[in-house]
Amino acid sequence: MSLDPTEPTPAPLLxxxxxxxxxxxxxxxxxxxxHGSIHGLDPTHAQLYGWCRQNLDWLREIAALSGFDIxxxxxxxLVQALPRETAFLLxxxxxATIVFLALWYExxxxxxDQGHNEARLTVxxxxxxxxEKLLPDLKGxxxxxxxxxxxxLAQRYxxxxxxxxxxxxxxxxxxLPTLSRVLDFNTLDEWTxxxxxxxxxxxxxxxxxxxx
Numbered sequence: 549m550s551l552d553p554t555e556p557t558p559a560p561l562l563x564x565x566x567x568x569x570x571x572x573x574x575x576x577x578x579x580x581x582x583h584g585s586i587h588g589l590d591p592t593h594a595q596l597y598g599w600c601r602q603n604l605d606w607l608r609e610i611a612a613l614s615g616f617d618i619x620x621x622x623x624x625x626l627v628q629a630l631p632r633e634t635a636f637l638l639x640x641x642x643x644a645t646i647v648f649l650a651l652w653y654e655x656x657x658x659x660x661d662q663g664h665n666e667a668r669l670t671v672x673x674x675x676x677x678x679x680e681k682l683l684p685d686l687k688g689x690x691x692x693x694x695x696x697x698x699x700x701l702a703q704r705y706x707x708x709x710x711x712x713x714x715x716x717x718x719x720x721x722x723x724l725p726t727l728s729r730v731l732d733f734n735t736l737d738e739w740t741x742x743x744x745x746x747x748x749x750x751x752x753x754x755x756x757x758x759x760x
Contacts, residue, residue, distance in 0.1 A: 572599045587724075709722040
């Protein structure tokens with residue numbers, strides 16, 4: 549069936565957006581799909597965050613077509629994409645899951661219990677948290693190489709900032725508020741029930757079926 553040449557060409561779906569706004573929308577979606585969030589406190593993303601804040605309706609509509617919900621926290625200058633479908637969820641090895649649970653615990657402790665505005669710790673403190681407080685039945689903490697991989701994974705998805713130092717156990721970790729949305733526990737009891745699933749003795753550096 550051929551088109552009638554006398555009929556007007558349908559207007560583009562995004563006609564209401566200027567060329568500049570279409571470019572910004574595309575950039576925002578690339579960032580969200582690749583890294584999960586846009587942090588306005590990061591100077592390299594300040595302008596993009598500002599555009600997202602002013603055009604949240606457009607961003608939410610386009611993200612919904614891709615299977616994501618958009619969460620905005622203006623007090624933290626944060627825009628985060630949260631998957632609706634299980635196909636978009638991170639598939640972690642068990643050791644990475646345990647480290648992420650420990651980071652969530654530290655974030656919750658420092659902000660809720662200690663009244664801090666941010667959550668920071670060293671790799672040494674993280675290892676101590678794993679061994680002495682949270683999961684004492686574990687056979688060991690991840691190796692230096694494996695823990696570095698896990699923390700760089702968290703940084704890639706903007707769940708934490710990781711500043712590697714020498715010696716490695718003095719490397720700095722800042723847990724970002726995005727992690728509290730990825731691991732969405734409303735209470736510490738909910739966290740505890742999930743952590744119990746991982747309390748069986750395991751070797752943290754071993755591979756599991758799920759992959760990063």
